[in-house]
Amino acid sequence: MPSSLLEGKTVVVSGVGAGLGHQVAAAVVRDGGNAVLGARTEANLAKSATEIDPEGAHTAYRATDITDEGQCEALAGLARERFGGIDAVVHVAAWDSHFGGLEDADFATWQRVLDVNLLGTLRMTRACLGALRERRGGSVVIIGTQSAIAAPSQVRQAAYAASKGALTSAMYSLAREVGPDRIRVNTVLPGWMWGPPVEAYVRFASQSEGASEAEVRGRLVSRMALPELATDGDVADAVVFLASDRARAITGQSLLVNAGEIMR
Numbered sequence: 290m291p292s293s294l295l296e297g298k299t300v301v302v303s304g305v306g307a308g309l310g311h312q313v314a315a316a317v318v319r320d321g322g323n324a325v326l327g328a329r330t331e332a333n334l335a336k337s338a339t340e341i342d343p344e345g346a347h348t349a350y351r352a353t354d355i356t357d358e359g360q361c362e363a364l365a366g367l368a369r370e371r372f373g374g375i376d377a378v379v380h381v382a383a384w385d386s387h388f389g390g391l392e393d394a395d396f397a398t399w400q401r402v403l404d405v406n407l408l409g410t411l412r413m414t415r416a417c418l419g420a421l422r423e424r425r426g427g428s429v430v431i432i433g434t435q436s437a438i439a440a441p442s443q444v445r446q447a448a449y450a451a452s453k454g455a456l457t458s459a460m461y462s463l464a465r466e467v468g469p470d471r472i473r474v475n476t477v478l479p480g481w482m483w484g485p486p487v488e489a490y491v492r493f494a495s496q497s498e499g500a501s502e503a504e505v506r507g508r509l510v511s512r513m514a515l516p517e518l519a520t521d522g523d524v525a526d527a528v529v530f531l532a533s534d535r536a537r538a539i540t541g542q543s544l545l546v547n548a549g550e551i552m553r
Contacts, residue, residue, distance in 0.1 A: 294533040295322030299372040301364060303327045303355055303413050304382030305337050308485040309432065312525040313379050315341045318348065320529055325368040325375075327353035327413075328382065355382050355409030361416035368420065375420035377428040377532035380410045383449070391447060399448045406452035411459065418467065426471030428532045432524075433457050433543065435480040439551050457543055464541035473540035475531045477524060480547025481509050484521035514549025 300317045304310040305326040314324040318341050326334050326348060334350035342348040349371040353364045368375045383406050414429055421427035436446060437454035457476050464474040481487055491509075495502045510518060524546045530536055531544070545551060 292320045294320040294529055294535060295376075296320075298322040298376040298532070299325060299368055299374060300532055301325045301327065301368050301375055301378040301413075301417055303353065303364075303378075303380050303410075304432075305350070306330070306333050307337075309479075309482070309521045309524060310381040311337045311341070312484070312521040313381060313528050314338075314348070316522070316525040316529045317532075318342050320533075322376075323347045323349075323372045325364065325371070326350035327355075327364040329354050353413075355413050356404050358412050358416070361413045364413070365416040365420060368417075374424055375417050375427065376424055377430065378414060378417045378421070379430045379432070379528055379532060380413060381432050382409060382413075383432070383453075399451075402448040403452050403455070406449065407455050407459065410456055411463075414463070418472070421467075421472050422470050427473070428536070429463070429467075429472065429474040430528050430531045431456055431460060431474070431476040432528075433476040433478045435478050435545060435547050435551060437478070438553075460543075461541050468540060473531075473536065475536070475539060475541070476543045477527050477531065478543050478545045478547070479519065479524045480545065480550045481512075481518050482521055482524055482546075483518040487518070510548075512550050513547070514552070517548060519546050519548045 295317055300322050302310055302314045302324055305314050305328045314326050317324040326338055328334055329352060331352040338348040338350050349367055351364050351367050353360045355361055410431060433456060434453045436450040437457060460474050460476050491502050491505045494505045527544055527546045
């Protein structure tokens with residue numbers, strides 16, 4: 290249901306594709322805000338922006354690789370040019386497709402994962418800080434992962450988990466650094482989240498195990514306190530809250546959105 294949580298706010302969203310990034314951008318516009326979309330593939334951005342905002346009044350986009358500082362600055366510049374400033378930045382962009390543990394690790398690939406997930410997020414944040422300060426406050430929302438605090442048994446993604454864990458640690462320092470400017474920094478930690486990646490996992494497990502997709506999904510749901518998986522939309526709703534003024538006294542915090550699989 291539409292609300293006015295982000296009425297008149299401009300939110301930069303990195304990593305907009307078919308999944309969580311799209312849902313975050315859609316939730317921003319739904320709740321009264323302007324969404325400035327970034328990702329590496331311009332065609333995906335155009336498709337997402339058209340689906341969210343057919344008339345284009347509340348969206349803008351630019352192809353952006355967050356490993357390139359100049360491209361990060363260009364995306365922040367687009368937000369200022371089109372909508373007059375930045376009130377929040379949401380970091381969805383990540384390299385989450387590298388699998389494996391320590392013994393089979395290719396550390397050159399680990400370094401690239403860290404460059405995207407850790408340093409890329411920090412590059413994009415720094416590019417937006419000036420505009421956030423001009424607003425005399427704002428919000429940075431990082432998408433982390435539950436696997437940074439509890440490794441799943443089904444899938445091994447050590448590099449991804451390590452990079453996101455490092456990002457959560459960086460959040461604490463950043464929250465202290467920019468807090469005097471009334472800029473808040475928080476992390477959302479999704480668990481198993483029903484959307485394109487988990488849907489693909491369920492299909493793969495179903496085919497490889499000879500089990501039905503319902504059985505595979507049922508095994509995942511059985512781990513939750515609630516009788517369902519959180520969805521991309523559920524995570525997007527948590528992001529919108531943290532980006533809004535309703536969360537004005539919340540900073541340096543990590544919020545699990547996982548249907549109660551892990552509680553702390």
